[in-house]
Amino acid sequence: MxxxxxxxxxxxxxxxxxxxxxxxxxxxxxxDRTGAGLGTNSAMANAMFNGPRPDYPPQEYMADTIKTGKNLNVPWMVEFTSTHAEDSFEFVRPLGLDLKQLPTIRAFRGERQDIILGAQMMRALAKNLARQANVRIAPGFQVTEILQQEGRTVGVSGWDRKGRAIRFGAGAVILATGGAGALYLHNDNQKSTLGQGYILAARAGLALWDLEFVQFYPLVLAGEHMPKLMLYPSYPPECRVINNHGEDVAEKFGIGDLNQAIRDKRDEFSACLFAENQSGQVFMDFTNVPDPAWIRYPLAMLDKYNFDFRNKPVPITPGCHFFMGGVQIDRQGQTSLPGLFACGEVVWGMHGANRKGGNALTECVVFGRLAGNHAASQAQITDIPISPHQEMAASLPVSTDVPLPPYRELLQRLREIAWYRAGIKRSHAGLEKGRQELVAWEAELGNLKPQSLPAVRLHEDLRSGAILLKGIITASLGRQESRGAFLREEYPHADENNWLKNSRLTYDANSGEFSLSFHPVT
Ligand SMILES: Cc1cc2nc3c(=O)[nH]c(=O)nc-3n(C[C@H](O)[C@H](O)[C@H](O)COP(=O)(O)OP(=O)(O)OC[C@H]3O[C@@H](n4cnc5c(N)ncnc54)[C@H](O)[C@@H]3O)c2cc1C
Structure with missing residues (x-):
């Protein structure tokens, strides 16, 4: 092999x-369970990359990242990112990711004004990757298990797009499965982003860290018949966020400049909008934005939606955006399971309690390189007990005509439990209620017997989504303070004396329960 x-x-x-x-x-x-490159959250991104620059020295970049993360960041990861951001940007430049320096951030500039920049960026990269020697891309392949033997990763198993069960052997595996934002009722993620990667890891025996820290983006479209998309920055100075009475909400809560708040204070801004939404609706008012802005990115993208943005304020809500928690890696990008590496949003540590805008994509390139390098050096381990491509006897049902509504309805309810019980503001009573609702929900899922390929896939997604939500609830019940993106009603302030700690969850597949512990930041 x-x-x-x-x-x-x-x-x-x-x-x-x-x-x-x-x-x-x-x-x-x-x-990849979706399309190569384009089915990802990276393709939804605004393509902004943070990092040190000549006018923004490394010390300042690191201090800002840790300040936004409210001191829960893993220090070596912040320092590593700071040190390697520049050479990682140089590495990706010839691959099709040429970043331009804007006044406060680096960004990919696409040719089209009316298409999400992340989609333009990922299309270019995926096309280039597919042309490389020694690379095979299998879209539509859903990994369901990380295979181990004698304490080492030896490959993966899962289903291909036709429902055939296949095992692949390898010397090293990299987990780059992204986050779980679509677990929440309101979100701006790809709709299949339900956290399957975290549960692959948890089932393989890996701990999940800081799962209670979930970032909400303040400005997500909430109009009827509209896609659940973020309103992409940057926002022209004439934009205003207003409430039912026409009051400027950012002004009312002292949020200040919208673009600055989106970079540094998503937690605070989302909490204000959530509070405002309790007593009425919140809108983004573009009506004073002058004509020239409408032919440029990002407003040019709004033309395709059936809404008169130029003349009517549009309803908005905060929505789930990013997971700060995830799996732990070492300085070689390796997890605690030998041969299993990880990179991107599925990894915990860089962002602490709240992520600074632009740091997720930088993390992807910096830690993607780290994992790729070290995984390659372990790929030569030869006595892999699994053949490179082994089709298994069991396959999924191929019928596609069995109705999906029961699964869709369960997905909707799972998202509601996440949003109302483990959302922007959490309480002991609400979290406990969420836990009970989840037990009843799981019993209902258990009664369904999926008969078609899409139903089997959705069934698996729902199972892992529910496990993840249980993890979020467990960690949220444990943390008795408010910090960054995590708000507890009973404990409205950060407690620097007792809670400068990261949470750690381990999953017991037999009982289906998590064990929780807290560890001082190191
Ligand atoms: C609307 C939006 C805008 C954003 N803008 C920015 C920005 O401008 N700057 C910034 O820094 N960050 C931004 N972010 C965050 C950033 O885009 C993400 O954190 C980052 O793209 C995640 O990249 P990733 O490679 O880790 O995961 P993803 O891009 O999500 O890719 C993970 C892939 O793994 C696949 N997968 C998952 N489980 C399995 C499985 N079991 N089997 C097979 N495949 C699987 C998924 O289908 C997915 O295709 C934004 C996020 C959103 C939602």
Missing amino acids: NDRVIIIGAGLAGIVAAFTAQRKGVEVLVL
Whole structure:
């Protein structure tokens, strides 16, 4: 068998890892349950990359990142990112990711004004990756298990797009499965982003850290018949966020400049909008924005929606955006399971209690390279007990005509439990109620017997989404303070004396329960 690295997830982190490993001469197999590149959250991104610059020295960048993360960041990861951001940007430049320096941030500039920049960026990268020697991309492949033998990763198993059960052997596997924002009723993520990667990791015995820290983006479209999309920054100075009475909400809560708040204070801003939404609706008012802005990105994108943005304020809500928690890696990008590496949003540590805008994509390129490099050096381990491609006897039902409504209805209810019980503001009573609702919900799911390929996939997604939500609830009940993106009604302030700690969850597949512990930041 050739030396091989398997990468689960073709988002920015997975693609950068793939280019890196491929350049080291190993065979790379990229598996993604959606389309290669375009089904990812990276393709939804605004393509802004943070990092030190000549007028923004590393010390300042690190201090700002940790200040936004309210001191829960893993210090070596912040320092590593600061040190390697620039050379990582240089690495991706010839691959099709040419970043331009704007006044406060670097950004990818696409040719089209009316298409999300992340989609333009990912299309270019995925196309280039597909042309590389030694790289195979398998879209539509859903990994359901990380295979281990004698305490080491030896490959993965899952279903291909036709429902065939397949095992792939490899010397190293990289988990680049992204976050879980679509677990929440209101969100701006790809709708399949339900946290499957966290549960693959938890089932493989990995701990999940800081799951209670979930970032909400303040400005997500909430109009009827509208896609649940973020209103992309930057916002022209004439934009205003207003309430039912026409009051300027940012002014009312002392939020200040919208663009600045989006970079540094998403937690505070989302909490204000959530509070305001309790007593009425909140709107983004573009009506004073002059004509020239409407032919440029990002407002040019709004033309395709059936809403008169130029003359009517549009309803908005905060929505789930990003997961700060996830799996732990070491300085080689390796998890606690030998041979299993991780990069991108699925990894915990860089962002602490709240992420600074632009740091997620930088994390993808920096840690994608780290994981790709070190995974490639372990790909040559030869006595893999699993063949490179082994089709299993069991396959999924191929019928596609069995109705999905019961699953869709359960997904909707799961999202409601997440939003109302473990959302922007959490309380002991609400979290406990969420836990009970989840038990009843799981019993209902258990009664369904999926008969078609889409139903089996959705069933699996729902199962892992529910496990993840249980983890979020467990960690949220444990943390008795408010910090960054995490707000507890009973404990409205950060407690620097007792809670400068990261939470750690381990999953017991037999009982279906998590064990929780807290550890001082190191
Ligand atoms: C609307 C929006 C705008 C954003 N804008 C910015 C920005 O401008 N700057 C910034 O820094 N950050 C931004 N972010 C955050 C950033 O885009 C994400 O954190 C980042 O793209 C995540 O990249 P990733 O490679 O880790 O995961 P993803 O891009 O989400 O890719 C993960 C892939 O793994 C696949 N996968 C998951 N589980 C499995 C499985 N079991 N089997 C097979 N495949 C699987 C998924 O289908 C997905 O395709 C934004 C996020 C959103 C939602």
